[in-house]
Amino acid sequence: MGIRARLVFIMGVFSLIATLIIGGATYKLTERNAIIEARQKGQLLFNYIVSSRKYFKNYQRALVLELVEEDRFYPELMSGFVVNRGIWDVFKENHQGYNFKQATLDPLFPANKADKDEVRIIDAFRKRSDLKKQEGLVEKNGEKLFYLAFPIKVDNKGCLRCHGDPLNAPKDQIEIYGTENGYNWKYGDTVSAYVIYVSIHEAIKDAKRTAGILFLIGIGCFFLALLAMGFFLDRHVIQPIEYLSDRTEEISRGENLGESFRHKANDEIGVLAHAIEHLRLVMIRKQKR
Numbered sequence: 001m002g003i004r005a006r007l008v009f010i011m012g013v014f015s016l017i018a019t020l021i022i023g024g025a026t027y028k029l030t031e032r033n034a035i036i037e038a039r040q041k042g043q044l045l046f047n048y049i050v051s052s053r054k055y056f057k058n059y060q061r062a063l064v065l066e067l068v069e070e071d072r073f074y075p076e077l078m079s080g081f082v083v084n085r086g087i088w089d090v091f092k093e094n095h096q097g098y099n100f101k102q103a104t105l106d107p108l109f110p111a112n113k114a115d116k117d118e119v120r121i122i123d124a125f126r127k128r129s130d131l132k133k134q135e136g137l138v139e140k141n142g143e144k145l146f147y148l149a150f151p152i153k154v155d156n157k158g159c160l161r162c163h164g165d166p167l168n169a170p171k172d173q174i175e176i177y178g179t180e181n182g183y184n185w186k187y188g189d190t191v192s193a194y195v196i197y198v199s200i201h202e203a204i205k206d207a208k209r210t211a212g213i214l215f216l217i218g219i220g221c222f223f224l225a226l227l228a229m230g231f232f233l234d235r236h237v238i239q240p241i242e243y244l245s246d247r248t249e250e251i252s253r254g255e256n257l258g259e260s261f262r263h264k265a266n267d268e269i270g271v272l273a274h275a276i277e278h279l280r281l282v283m284i285r286k287q288k289r
């Protein structure tokens, strides 16, 4: 293989590897940014949910309890969890790509039932009581989601009025939710988790597209650079070397000794040309003797 072919081959392989690395790194960076953004959005949403729940608990519920007859229970007015769920259902109508769930091992409301991934999250909270938050990536229905999760503990004996023995639960509650599920929780147990999902599906798709475009641009640029290099090599290295080797052959045979030559460029080929010119002059002197 000639110098030109070898150089173009080596450079081609290196540029392919370089563009692959650039494309891959771009993909990873974009994915990382998407996760950081999803985390910020999820945290913001969660802070808002917790704040509205706190407001409900501190200001509204006490008032409602005063106004509602004893023994009556209206979940929409009196349960922070129902209020959270209801507000989220409204929010969801106009905001795709987000989800919020009060995922529970054994819930009163069936849709709150934790799925397989959520059971794993709740189990981790149960095993480590110092764990206050979990986050990660999951795939649901073929969609890649970032999740943030926070534990829900039965931290108040009052919870057991409605989640303990169904015999003690408000009759309104039993009428709506029955007595099958959502009872016999234990004080101090972590039974549930707030889980916020933020879709990073679009962001990942964008990351792939950006990486692909950069890869193609990189390949295009390297191809042009290779063409330029091939052209330069041909003109300034290969052709002069071929010419010089022809001349050296001639000189060695004693032919065309009168024809002088010069290589103008002040480079390695110039040095070689100078040496061959010197050889030519030596040969002329030899012939004259």
Ligand code: HEC
Pocket: 073, 075, 078, 079, 081, 082, 085, 102, 104, 106, 107, 108, 109, 110, 112, 152, 153, 154, 155, 156, 158, 159, 160, 161, 162, 163, 170, 173, 177, 182, 191, 192
């Ligand atoms: C007066 C009754 C009542 C009390 C007291 C109560 N809850 Fe509930 N809770 C409910 C009802 C009713 C639901 C059903 C929510 C729905 O329809 O989404 C519920 C739902 C929940 C859920 C969502 C899972 C599910 O069961 O559907 C969690 C978690 C929860 N409660 C935790 C608690 C904790 C912790 C306490 C104590 C701090 C507490 N609850 C106190 C009535 C109560």
